[in-house]
Amino acid sequence: MAGVEMPRIGLGTWRLAGEEGADAVHAALAAGYRHVDTAENYGNEDAVGLAVARALAEGVLTRDELFLTTKFNREHHGGPERVRPAVEASLRRLGVDHADLVLIHWPNPEQDRYVETAAALAGLVETGLIRAWGVSNFTAEHLDRLAEAGLRAPVDQIQVDPVAAIPGWQAAVHAHGAVVTAYSPIGRAELGIETREAITAAVARTGRTVQQVVLRWHLQHGRVVIPKSADPARQAENLDLLSFSLTPVEMAGIDALDDGSGPRQHPETFGH
Template structure:
């Protein structure tokens, strides 16, 4: 398996080009799945306060035997704790749950614009970074207008914006905007599992042409777009397959064919960040 490339973010923090999603990986079974991912070669684990698995992340890290500095551990601030003091306390509680001294990245999970607290929350995370509790500060599901407000009121853009992105919802405008302002895109639900994109006849046909599995094809498409995909799987075999995307490349024709699968209704659950509220 080829070595995993890395990106240097706008704040100088270095992260791998693919991460293991941990949504619904909890308890002892979750720890085992995370350990198999680490053993397969993943070095970034994406968690969240609302996933209720930060303890499992910490346990997997300790049981892995790897030096802490070799891993990139990520968690996220829930919408109900976006007030400044609550945000700081939540970061501290996250660390205590996981048994960690610091998070490599901490993200605001959703902007919740109707509440109007995301700038306050972002400032709290920047201050947590200054205290050494967090190495890099990012966001999830932010639209350009939310990112611009962060810049206007704090003087910083986040290092990453984690958004729903897959072949049925390729978000070219968001990608172009992120590149322009220096924000790295992370892709949640990169395989579009609700839509079963790996079974789309067009994807299956392209995968056969390239000689890889449909999942590897899709994840390579993400990589060549410049995004960091976060595939989630508890299966050791699928984890290894999902990670093996750096030994081949897609032609411009293949890339265009994948992006052409985009749909106007591509969001899997209709979660429009302009109105969606997450707590």
């Protein structure tokens, strides 16, 4: 993203909707979050917009200090005549005149329109409606198709956690020169990450929480993270990742938790 900086810790907002959602996003902005991740599909762009408007009105931050990401759904895939109205509708719901990053939420390969969608989205950068474009849930194959068309997405937002770390997929994203933003970075409860020795040992040494250790592992691997929390104390915890670090041995121990499984939803069989 030439000339565009994305803060490495953002607030995920899936399931933060309505007034409660707006309050949670507002609390995060007041606590220092400067990157918020939303999507048309979350049905909460209005709530995020409300929180942003309140924070701007209160002088908590300026628009320039905020990095706002949104994403659009499969029915908007196609040329500029589809993509531009989708982005404009998101901006209206968010109550802002531009987004910092807009992502194609899923490639939906069965529609086979993601390449022209990416071209149309990239074309919006020069209009000022968006500062940068990117993709989400794009595999090596999808990124290859974009590259063949001369399109290089600067970011791919994909599901990464210590147990489902998809190293091959991440390597493909890096090979295309893109940054990985890790979604669902903390990992689902059923994976039992908090009981793994590599995690408990790092928690014991650093005096940090499981979630902080996992998020710090992502950061040390150069990923952007967008943990979601509705709770101000947990939001603050997730933002406090720069005051400690993991040793190379701890990093390797967490790397070894990868069990080779993929994300819970795969773009070949899922999309919206």
